[in-house]
Amino acid sequence: xxxxSTRYVQFFDGGIAPEHDLLGGKCASLxxxxxxxxxxxxxFAVTTATYDEFIESTxxxxxxxxxxxxxxxxxxxxxxxxxxxxxxxxxxxxxxxHLRQAVIDAWAELQGRFSEPVPVAVRSxxxxxxxxxxxxxxxQDTYLWLIDEADVHQHIRMCWASLYTxxxxxxxxxxxxxxxxxxxxxxxxxxxxxESAGVAITMNPSTGDRSKIVIDASWGIGEAVVSGHVTPDNxxxxxxxxxxxxxxxxxxxxELVPDPAQRGLIERPVDVTRREIRCLSDAQVMQVAELAxxxxxxxGTPQDIEWAIDRDLPAGENLLLLQARPxxxxxxxxxxxxxxxxxxxxxxxxxxxxxxxxxxxQ
Numbered sequence: 001x002x003x004x005s006t007r008y009v010q011f012f013d014g015g016i017a018p019e020h021d022l023l024g025g026k027c028a029s030l031x032x033x034x035x036x037x038x039x040x041x042x043x044f045a046v047t048t049a050t051y052d053e054f055i056e057s058t059x060x061x062x063x064x065x066x067x068x069x070x071x072x073x074x075x076x077x078x079x080x081x082x083x084x085x086x087x088x089x090x091x092x093x094x095x096x097x098h099l100r101q102a103v104i105d106a107w108a109e110l111q112g113r114f115s116e117p118v119p120v121a122v123r124s125x126x127x128x129x130x131x132x133x134x135x136x137x138x139x140q141d142t143y144l145w146l147i148d149e150a151d152v153h154q155h156i157r158m159c160w161a162s163l164y165t166x167x168x169x170x171x172x173x174x175x176x177x178x179x180x181x182x183x184x185x186x187x188x189x190x191x192x193x194x195e196s197a198g199v200a201i202t203m204n205p206s207t208g209d210r211s212k213i214v215i216d217a218s219w220g221i222g223e224a225v226v227s228g229h230v231t232p233d234n235x236x237x238x239x240x241x242x243x244x245x246x247x248x249x250x251x252x253x254x255e256l257v258p259d260p261a262q263r264g265l266i267e268r269p270v271d272v273t274r275r276e277i278r279c280l281s282d283a284q285v286m287q288v289a290e291l292a293x294x295x296x297x298x299x300g301t302p303q304d305i306e307w308a309i310d311r312d313l314p315a316g317e318n319l320l321l322l323q324a325r326p327x328x329x330x331x332x333x334x335x336x337x338x339x340x341x342x343x344x345x346x347x348x349x350x351x352x353x354x355x356x357x358x359x360x361x362q
Contacts, residue, residue, distance in 0.1 A: 027187050046103055121187075123142045199222070224256050255275065308322055
């Protein structure tokens with residue numbers, strides 16, 4: 001089957017160019033990683049063309065410009081008021097039928113790839129996020145474990161609306177990022193049934209040492225790590241020798257797991273035995289580290305990645321790459337001269353993921 005590819009909807013494996021202006025940072029990255037043969041769960045992007053046409057056709061562009069005009073980042077009350085009004089109108093305004101139909105067709109095609117219905121994650125992909133000089137990690141929203149098609153449509157609009165949360169508006173104001181021309185794509189991607197998940201940092205985030213890889217990992221879906229709700233296992237490796245330099249077993253007191261009965265995710269306590277052991281085997285640690293190095297080599301710049309071990313896939317095929325983004329803090333600092341004996345290292349670094357995560361009530 002030829003993957004649907006239109007101006008409004010584009011599949012990650014549709015053979016398309018990773019156009020940042022059309023796909024946003026996250027979706028462009030997913031398209032690039034898929035084309036490079038990396039283990040990315042399938043899905044499609046609802047493009048910025050869909051968002052732009054929705055905003056223009058509903059008259060919301062004028063409302064947004066009016067509400068944002070003259071806002072002061074330090075006037076929290078005014079920012080909150082403008083944010084609430086804009087987001088309410090985006091979520092309430094009807095989507096033109098031809099835009100809605102494009103998503104309906106893509107949803108049917110994605111579900112048709114599997115023998116039974118699969119849940120998806122709906123993730124924002126703003127045109128200003130994940131840029132080398134302005135990381136928007138966590139400024140927009142992610143919604144997990146959606147099964148109903150109507151829920152997917154509504155949460156796409158909620159992702160659009162998250163472009164105008166108070167936090168995102170103030171971030172742009174304080175960083176002198178123009179709202180004019182800002183747009184939002186949305187990723188609709190098969191959910192991973194994660195046995196364990198987390199982030200991998202191809203440097204020491206505390207020191208900027210590019211000869212290290214740091215992995216944070218916990219049981220269950222990775223959002224518990226990304227959002228800081230658990231103290232994960234922390235493992236540091238030497239990037240060249242691929243040996244463990246140090247490790248700390250985190251408390252990992254809760255995990256997010258799928259609940260088919262509730263058609264969503266639930267938070268449950270982790271038993272003492274599993275809390276006291278590392279959630280990755282030695283082999284899995286090496287696989288995650290190699291995946292991080294592979295992403296860095298492909299992009300040619302320091303990256304951080306989000307990964308998961310899918311319990312539904314066979315060993316050796318169950319490590320999935322969910323996200324990769326450039327690091328913006330350490331990589332923008334001037335590099336200090338190094339002694340000759342220290343020049344063996346491979347260049348890499350990344351910042352920790354933080355996220356604004358929403359788990360919808362099902």
